[in-house]
Amino acid sequence: MISVVILGSGNVATHLIDAFLKIDEIELRQVYTRNIKDLESFKNNIPTTNSIEFLKQADVTIISVSDDAISELSSKIKNSLVVHTSGSVDMSELKNSTNKGVFYPLQSFSKDKKINFKNIPICLEAEHNKDLNLLKRLALLLQGNIYHLDSNQRKRIHIAAVFVNNFTNHMYAIAHNICKKHDVSFDILHPLIMETSKKIKNLSPQEAQTGPAKRNDVETIKNHLNLLNQQQQELYLKITKSIQEYGNKL
């Protein structure tokens, strides 16, 4: 049995709470949030508090709040092992005087979409081996895939995640915009989107790269630019240039 306290009520916190409540070997002792109202859906299942002085002890205390609030909040906690769930915050920014660690689930969390933690990469870091082992046990109970990364690696992976998630989604947004403007259902692009994301399980993205930028098909690139608005043109040109620079490096 692992006892856990969670601080926070955002997307990651909510999904962790939801997952922990379903696992018999995890005892979710308490949830802290400044805004008790955020936790209404849980209030029958777990004790909540909005006062840091009343924080219960636990094997693992998980801070899952916005990046810039981690440091100050951690300084007020006296529990034995305090971890945060952020991809971009250094472990050393935890200011508790007890043991520190990181428990970063690498996935895109939306409030309205259920997350199954099975096979989700969980990036762990800790000062001490015994704490790392405890975090591994916790991650295994969620059936996550464990990665042991230091703070530098984790920050880089977080940036890589911005590229494959936020930036990729923006490519979808522009395509959606083009479809809408020309009265074509965005559904027409779903099979291509799925194929693109599946392909890189077997090929490296460099091998999978195709298209006018890769071929340096100047005529098609010119034709495309003529049909885009200025914002889209700038983006198209910058990404095309970047594809060609990457290609030249290989």
Added chain:
Amino acid sequence: MISVVILGSGNVATHLIDAFLKIDEIELRQVYTRNIKDLESFKNNIPTTNSIEFLKQADVTIISVSDDAISELSSKIKNSLVVHTSGSVDMSELKNSTNKGVFYPLQSFSKDKKINFKNIPICLEAEHNKDLNLLKRLALLLQGNIYHLDSNQRKRIHIAAVFVNNFTNHMYAIAHNICKKHDVSFDILHPLIMETSKKIKNLSPQEAQTGPAKRNDVETIKNHLNLLNQQQQELYLKITKSIQEYGNKL
């Protein structure tokens, strides 16, 4: 029974040949290519020619060559219905004096990866209704999803496809590069990549957008930029700006 002749031996041609050969209701009469060697894997199953004068008649004659070769090649063909398979070439660029059309399968084709045409969008265009119906029958035999688009719509969808396929794949390539540089397996990003691509089946990309750009989290953006090389920085800044401009328009 629909009789078909294909001109070309590139990715799209090869996958169409492969698919047509498996369908009893389609008679693939002949494949034309300048380079007979390209068709070695098919030569036992279909007659091939590298001489346009010996082209056989067929219900549908499919030109599947590079965009800039379509016009000239089509001018030499006297078959009843000539279509091309390009996303970005106007139907009017076909220079045969007989009937014209377009049969554009919207998918990413790689030579080494099998394609199942089932549910792949096939964008059709024709001058005459009876030709459109014939192309529909052909697309249905492939079990494709039929879209009736005019040349203007098709060109726009082709650009949208560049964004969700070529440009998205480049986001993967940069992430791959970051992972490699910091000794982390690219596998760590696969679940996030799959989640990102699946999410927009239920949410619009605008609704699915998250991350530091969307939140205008200046501190995180600054930290990310500090950890990227110049090429990556330029791209990061441009896409971040574009996400914020899009956000403001909604």
